Amino acid sequence: MSFEKIYVLDTNILLEDATNIFKLSDESKNLIVLPETVLDEIDTKKSGFDEINFQAREFARILENSEIISSKKDENCKIIRLEVFDKKSAIVDIISKDNYDTNIKNVPLNIINDRKILEISSFANSYYKTETTFLSLDIMARTRAVSLDIKTDSLNGSNKDEFNYEFIKTVEVKFEDTEYLDNALITDFDEDYQPYNFCYCFKVKSSDQVILATVQNKRVCLIDEGNLRDQVIIPLNKEQLFFSHGILAHYYNVLIVEAKAGSGKTLLALSGALKLVRQKYFQRIIYIRNSIESLDKGEDVGYLPGLEEKFRIYNHPLMDSLDYIIRSEYKKKHSNKKSAENFTELDDKEVSLRVEQLIQNYSIETMWVGEMRGRTLSNAFVIIDEAQNMSNKTMQMVLSRIDNTCKVVILGSNKQIDNFYVNKYTNSLTTLLKSTKTSNELVKVFAIKLQKVLRGPITEWAEQIFSKK
Secondary structure, three states: OOOOOEEEEOHHHHHHOOOHHHHHHOOOOOEEEEEHHHHHHHHHOOOOOOHHHHHHHHHHHHHHOEEEEEEEEEOOEEEEEEEEEOOOEEEEEEEEEOOOOOOOOOOOHHHHHHHHHHHHHHHHHHHOOOOEEEEOOOHHHHHHHHHOOOOEEOOOHHHOOOOOOOOEEEEEEOHHHHHHOOOOEHHHOOOOOOOOOOEEEEEEOOOOOEEEEEEEOOEEEEOOHHHHHOOOOOOOOHHHHHHHHHHHOOOOOEEEEEEOOOOOHHHHHHHHHHHHHHOOOOOEEEEEEOOHHHHHHHHHOOOEEOOOHHHHHHOHHHHHHHHHHHHHHHHHHHOOOHHHHHOOOOOHHHHHHHHHHHHHHOOEEEEOHHHOOOOOEOOEEEEEEOHHHOOHHHHHHHHOOEOOOOEEEEEEOOOOOOOOOOOOOOOHHHHHHHHOOOOOOOOOEEEEEEOOOOOOHHHHHHHHHHOOO
16 A cells, blocks of 8 residues: 655654544555554543543544554564544554663653664665655654654645735825725725734825724724723824724624734733723623643633632733733822822732723633533633644634623734644644635634733843744
8 A cells, every 4th residue: 555655753753633543544545654652652641631632532533433453563563554534534553562772771751762662663664665744843752853863844734835924014105085084995995904914004105194094894994093092091102003993893703813022912902992891882701811821730720710829820811911900900099199299109909909890890700721621611701821732622622602792802922832742833823823825705804913011121031032934
């Protein structure tokens, strides 16, 4: 039986998404090779409530729907060929060795397992007539594979197409055309308009005037800056103005935001959410965060309402933002008073009390992704933070819990990936950003990148020297 390609899979490929086995198989055109160590590692992940535990159980379910085609032994290796069925099919060779060359003395288990997997990859490379490729999300495993003359790649490594996310576009217009801008067809002013051109800076010819607008249903919608500034956290630049407009505009129900650290994404999202709840458009605010903490310890967190200590530990960005909003609102109320010179900051105890009251008044809740299966979220402004640490399956599960009475803001930064089972090409943030290349009639999407750091000079300095484009 001949195959177009042969892939040896590392464990993380299947824990990222168990159905990768079918995607890579391409209807059995390609052979999938699984070292026995991969099965052992997946077996140890089946217990638990995290996403990787779900993927491990899902892969076990997939293997149940399989038939043994053949079994044979070659040298020190045993090869069992399976045909796996689900909605699609795949041919899988499971290879085991009686004795491994790996020296196990004083070597950590994870390294031993990596070396065993690479031993099988090396064997497969010489055994099969078609050249094999070792697939892994782990750069260390791939680097070692290269040193062993094994062809290697990351998941979707051949499809790392990064289109130009021109979410904000600048177009020059004549002064006499400015009075016709509002509600005009965007194609009248930009023949090259694309679905992902959500925001426009209309620069008026022969002047310094710039008119900000977004596109709704292919029509120009001028931004009302006065309305955007009527909230606790005031937008400070055009990117933030566009973002705030997207939050408060009832036209959009899904916002996708990639932002640098310190760009104000969580603050603005919360500020807009508070305003919309105050105006009775939503009944509550739900904050969902997926990070390295929830990946490692999620089963101990669960569903955490209110001000429990765990709520603080696992949701620092939310708590820090609420703290900042309380202090900012207090300053704003006292800034115009005659006694401004006698102004004193709120002490930490008073801030904590006010944060607790804010959470109660606006029904602010926090959820962990592992507790969301089977739930339905309604009448809520939903903030999904750390999207770069979510797999596509996790994001699919979270979004599938949200009904049409909600608005969703998805935040993340591809420069802050902590999840070992995703990378900047495979995580849900990138998938969502790429989805904006084409229009979708099911939801009204808005996307933007926040590039300006506003937290302070230290944050901006760190971004400049440690970030590589």
